Amino acid sequence: MTGPLFPALLDPPDRAALVFPDGALTWPELPVHAHALGAELAGSRRVAVWATPSLTSAVGIVAALLAGVPAVPLNPRAGLRELEHVIADAAPDAVLAAPGTDLPTALSSVRRLSIPRESLRRGARVDRFGTPPPDTPALVVYTSGTTGPPKGAVLSRGAIAANLDALADAWAWTADDVLVHALPLFHVHGLVLGVLGPLRRGGALRHLGTFDSEKLAGAVDAGGTLVFGVPTHYHRLAAELETDPRAAATIGRARLLVSGSAALTAVDHARLQRLTGLAVRERYGLTETLILTAARADEPPEPGTVGRPLAGTDVRLVPLDAATDDTDDTDDGLGTVEARGPALFSGYLNRPADLTADGWFRTGDVGRWTPSGALALVGRQATDLIKSGGFKLGAGEIENALLEHPAVAEVAVVGVPDDDLGERVVAYVVAAEPVAERELADHVATLLASYKRPREVRFVTELPRNDLGKLVKARLPR
Numbered sequence: 001m002t003g004p005l006f007p008a009l010l011d012p013p014d015r016a017a018l019v020f021p022d023g024a025l026t027w028p029e030l031p032v033h034a035h036a037l038g039a040e041l042a043g044s045r046r047v048a049v050w051a052t053p054s055l056t057s058a059v060g061i062v063a064a065l066l067a068g069v070p071a072v073p074l075n076p077r078a079g080l081r082e083l084e085h086v087i088a089d090a091a092p093d094a095v096l097a098a099p100g101t102d103l104p105t106a107l108s109s110v111r112r113l114s115i116p117r118e119s120l121r122r123g124a125r126v127d128r129f130g131t132p133p134p135d136t137p138a139l140v141v142y143t144s145g146t147t148g149p150p151k152g153a154v155l156s157r158g159a160i161a162a163n164l165d166a167l168a169d170a171w172a173w174t175a176d177d178v179l180v181h182a183l184p185l186f187h188v189h190g191l192v193l194g195v196l197g198p199l200r201r202g203g204a205l206r207h208l209g210t211f212d213s214e215k216l217a218g219a220v221d222a223g224g225t226l227v228f229g230v231p232t233h234y235h236r237l238a239a240e241l242e243t244d245p246r247a248a249a250t251i252g253r254a255r256l257l258v259s260g261s262a263a264l265t266a267v268d269h270a271r272l273q274r275l276t277g278l279a280v281r282e283r284y285g286l287t288e289t290l291i292l293t294a295a296r297a298d299e300p301p302e303p304g305t306v307g308r309p310l311a312g313t314d315v316r317l318v319p320l321d322a323a324t325d326d327t328d329d330t331d332d333g334l335g336t337v338e339a340r341g342p343a344l345f346s347g348y349l350n351r352p353a354d355l356t357a358d359g360w361f362r363t364g365d366v367g368r369w370t371p372s373g374a375l376a377l378v379g380r381q382a383t384d385l386i387k388s389g390g391f392k393l394g395a396g397e398i399e400n401a402l403l404e405h406p407a408v409a410e411v412a413v414v415g416v417p418d419d420d421l422g423e424r425v426v427a428y429v430v431a432a433e434p435v436a437e438r439e440l441a442d443h444v445a446t447l448l449a450s451y452k453r454p455r456e457v458r459f460v461t462e463l464p465r466n467d468l469g470k471l472v473k474a475r476l477p478r
């Protein structure tokens with residue numbers, strides 16, 4: 001990557017850049033807002049951004065990027081333990097939030113800066129901060145592992161630019177596109193693809209705030225061309241469109257519907273095609289790798305697959321029984337997905353990254369190649385990762401939170417299939433004393449993000465263990 005992350009800022013077109021329920025900015029207005037704040041940030045090591053799905057949060061991120069300061073998006077729904085961990089781990093010099101935001105006490109030790117709501121003046125120079133080198137960290141995005149607290153994946157400016165350019169190639173994504181979505185801004189999907197994507201292209205984002213078919217139809221009617229969502233969005237959309245043929249016809253005028261972060265079922269794919277006439281494109285990636293594979297816009301998708309590797313990205317399958325790292329690709333069976341390429345993260349903050357000796361990242365996902373060269377994902381190696389509504393949840397983190405409750409003697413957390421969420425969190429608990437299911441769920445929702453709370457608690461007298469006393473989750477009564 002040479003040149004700026006957002007080339008359109010050099011000669012801003014006179015049209016909308018960011019449209020959110022709380023306000024909108026045109027391309028000429030965007031740098032004015034961002035620069036006013038960026039000047040205050042210059043020289044900071046890292047800055048946290050209270051990442052609500054709002055214009056102010058998007059401006060805060062852009063300001064940090066223009067100032068060359070790595071931004072750490074904070075999940076506004078994060079619980080106490082998560083916020084304490086992220087603040088201690090990322091050690092931001094400041095936290096950016098919209099004026100008047102009531103920030104939790106876990107952030108009280110961090111200097112607070114307000115993101116300006118009003119334009120100060122037009123015509124600020126966009127090259128005021130220069131262009132940092134491509135390996136400069138742009139974002140630190142926290143993502144859950146199987147055990148322990150979330151890890152901060154460091155994403156460089158070059159990785160983000162390379163990935164967004166490869167997606168532009170796959171989806172013919174241009175400055176004429178208006179992206180529509182309702183994704184949160186503290187993960188790669190909503191932030192990198194969903195905000196930085198349209199800004200890199202010189203196009204526009206129309207964020208819905210919350211997702212429903214009426215709002216989506218309204219946004220497509222207003223010029224939206226490209227729609228991003230997680231399978232839970234598309235599952236709900238299909239159900240709503242069954243009784244709203246007008247909205248279905250309007251949404252069918254979009255150029256492309258794209259699903260990612262979890263698997264879209266074949267049933268929902270077929271329903272949406274029947275209702276809107278559009279075949280949803282799936283793409284696959286991780287916080288650490290950005291997007292690896294995608295179904296292209298110029299080819300009919302192969303439902304049940306996540307498309308082919310993006311240009312410049314290497315994806316290989318390592319046979320499940322492979323004992324070494326240097327195994328060749330296999331095209332005739334299942335393997336674990338490994339990836340290498342320009343969009344790989346630079347490592348975890350304060351933690352080693354688990355790459356192979358020759359630089360491959362082990363995703364932990366299991367898949368096979370189809371004859372056409374597309375990747376079909378069939379599952380994950382770790383039972384301790386749960387994908388609920390597109391959020392990756394670590395079973396270990398939820399188990400640790402439950403063990404902090406005095407009534408919990410032993411616990412095992414798993415994901416079970418769920419029509420709406422893909423998987424839902426279920427906790428098997430050996431209770432030390434009588435306790436209500438609701439109390440345990442609320443306890444988790446205080447320490448962690450509320451969507452990490454168990455949807456169901458199953459009380460058992462003991463957990464299945466092997467001869468060495470190790471928990472065997474596969475033997476839990478499902």
Ligand code: MCA
Nearest residue numbers: 187188189230232260261285286287388389390391450451
């Ligand atoms: C909300 N709730 C959930 C979830 N979301 N429970 C379990 N799993 C969830 N994912 C609960 C809340 O805790 C709350 O319950 C109740 O549902 C209503 O909350 P609300 O926010 O209104 O929910 P919603 O609007 O129905 O949210 C569903 C959602 C959301 C919009 C699909 O889950 C979502 O935004 N998912 C996107 C995830 C995402 O962006 N993933 C990207 C990471 P209570 O009040 O009782 O607590 S993956 C990634 O970045 C990689 C690179 C990739 O491939 O994309």
Ligand code: AMP
Nearest residue numbers: 143260261262263283284285286287392
């Ligand atoms: P995260 O760590 O939150 O970035 O989530 C990354 C994980 O999401 C991947 O390892 C996959 O398990 C899953 N994922 C992302 N996109 C897809 C997809 N299109 N189909 C199935 N799983 C997906």
